[in-house]
Amino acid sequence: MKRREFLRTSLRTAAWMAAGAVAGRAAVPKKAQDVVQLGPDKVRLSRLAIGTGTKGGSIQRQLGLEGLADLLHFGYDQGLFFWDTADGYRTHPHVREALKRVPREKVAILTKTRARTADQMRADLDRFRKELDTDYLDIVLLHAVTSPNWPEERQGAMDVLAEAREKGIVRTHGVSCHSLAALETAARTPWVRVDLARINFAGMLMDAEPETVVPILRRMKAEGKGIIGMKILGEGGLSHRVEEALRYALSLDCIDCFTIGPANREELADLIRRIPAAAAAKAA
Numbered sequence: 001m002k003r004r005e006f007l008r009t010s011l012r013t014a015a016w017m018a019a020g021a022v023a024g025r026a027a028v029p030k031k032a033q034d035v036v037q038l039g040p041d042k043v044r045l046s047r048l049a050i051g052t053g054t055k056g057g058s059i060q061r062q063l064g065l066e067g068l069a070d071l072l073h074f075g076y077d078q079g080l081f082f083w084d085t086a087d088g089y090r091t092h093p094h095v096r097e098a099l100k101r102v103p104r105e106k107v108a109i110l111t112k113t114r115a116r117t118a119d120q121m122r123a124d125l126d127r128f129r130k131e132l133d134t135d136y137l138d139i140v141l142l143h144a145v146t147s148p149n150w151p152e153e154r155q156g157a158m159d160v161l162a163e164a165r166e167k168g169i170v171r172t173h174g175v176s177c178h179s180l181a182a183l184e185t186a187a188r189t190p191w192v193r194v195d196l197a198r199i200n201f202a203g204m205l206m207d208a209e210p211e212t213v214v215p216i217l218r219r220m221k222a223e224g225k226g227i228i229g230m231k232i233l234g235e236g237g238l239s240h241r242v243e244e245a246l247r248y249a250l251s252l253d254c255i256d257c258f259t260i261g262p263a264n265r266e267e268l269a270d271l272i273r274r275i276p277a278a279a280a281a282k283a284a
Contacts, residue, residue, distance in 0.1 A: 029279035032272045033079030036256045039193045039226025041165075041172035043138055045108050048271065049082040049228070050075045051261030054235060057089030059263050069097035074265050076102050078272055084259040086112035086143055087124065092131035104134055110196075110228075110259075112143035112176055118156035125164055136169055141176045141196055148181035151189050158191050172226070180207040187220045194226040199255065201248035202241075204234030217254035229258035246271075246278035 032048035050072055052060045060068050068091065072083055076098075083098070085091045095109065111128055115121040128137060140161055142154055151158065164170040174194030177183040186192045197217055198206045207213060217227055229249055232238075238245045249258050262268040 029276040030250055031279075032275045038139075038228070038256050039172055039174075040224050041193060043108060043172050043226070045082040045257055046080045047257045048080055048275065049084040049110065049257060049259035050080055050268065051084045051230070051259040052091040052094065053084065053086055053089040054261035054263070057086075057091050060089070060091060060094070060261060063264070065094055065097055068094035069101070071262065071265055071268060072098035073101050075268055076107065078269075080268075080272070081106055082108045082110070082257065082259075084110045084261075087128065088112065088114065088143060092128065096132050099133060108138040109134070110139040110141070111137060112141045113157070114143050115157040116154045118160045121157035121160035125160070125169060129169075136171065138171045139173070139194055140164075140170050141174050141194065143176050144178045145175055145182045146179040148179075148185050150175070150182055150185060151191065162191065174226070176230075177207060180212065183207050183213065183216055187216050187223075192220075192225055194228065195220055196228045196230055196259075197255070198231040199229045199249070199252070200232055200234050200238060200245055202234060202238060202245075204237045205231045214252065214254060217252075221254045227255045229255040232258050232260050242271075242274060243278055243281070246274055247281055250275070250279045
């Protein structure tokens with residue numbers, strides 16, 4: 001074989017092998033344990049967050065302090081290091097118990113506050129860190145906002161969170177929206193670095209139908225905001241359609257990750273098992 005022909009053949013072979021490698025990587029389905037970098041602050045998370053707030057946390061609190069800590073630790077052992085809590089869920093003590101079993105820096109903690117003023121926010125940050133026994137919080141969100149004017153109404157709390165991020169007390173901050181008007185405001189508010197958005201294929205417990213919400217989330221994502229999905233299973237209302245709900249969530253290009261609150265270890269293990277299958281079915 002002549003040298004020129006050999007080089008052409010070698011280049012074609014290399015290109016074919018590279019294309020095959022890319023195709024192989026593209027074919028790998030998403031997993032619950034996939035690592036994502038959230039928002040402009042690049043907070044490292046697992047794709048699936050273990051939620052502790054189903055029906056206001058009442059479902060998870062039924063497990064008791066040790067039981068919920070066991071569930072979080074089980075998830076950690078399976079590669080899920082994103083834990084979702086809130087002051088209103090009353091699960092800070094349970095998360096604290098779980099943190100005794102793992103290195104703090106290996107876990108990302110999301111919590112939420114209803115503080116409106118600067119003083120209230122400072123008090124919450126101090127209390128939350130004591131309740132969780134941690135020096136810093138990974139993500140802090142204004143919880144369940146509904147007013148279209150929430151930035152004006154909560155400016156004091158927002159200022160304190162921005163300052164806390166600069167000091168390293170909070171790694172990133174944002175908002176959890178519970179109305180379409182609040183979500184639309186979040187989309188055009190630069191202070192919002194992370195949004196926790198209600199999204200599922202059925203429009204169950206959402207701010208509006210998916211056809212209205214998804215374009216807003218895409219606009220937020222295009223602007224660099226991190227998007228976490230919630231109500232993926234409609235707070236249990238879609239438990240008979242889990243595969244469909246997971247396929248829908250995994251198909252969205254506008255959410256980075258999502259949170260689901262399992263009632264027990266078996267439900268969590270089932271979610272971990274179902275997500276790759278749902279992603280593969282979506283891709284097919």
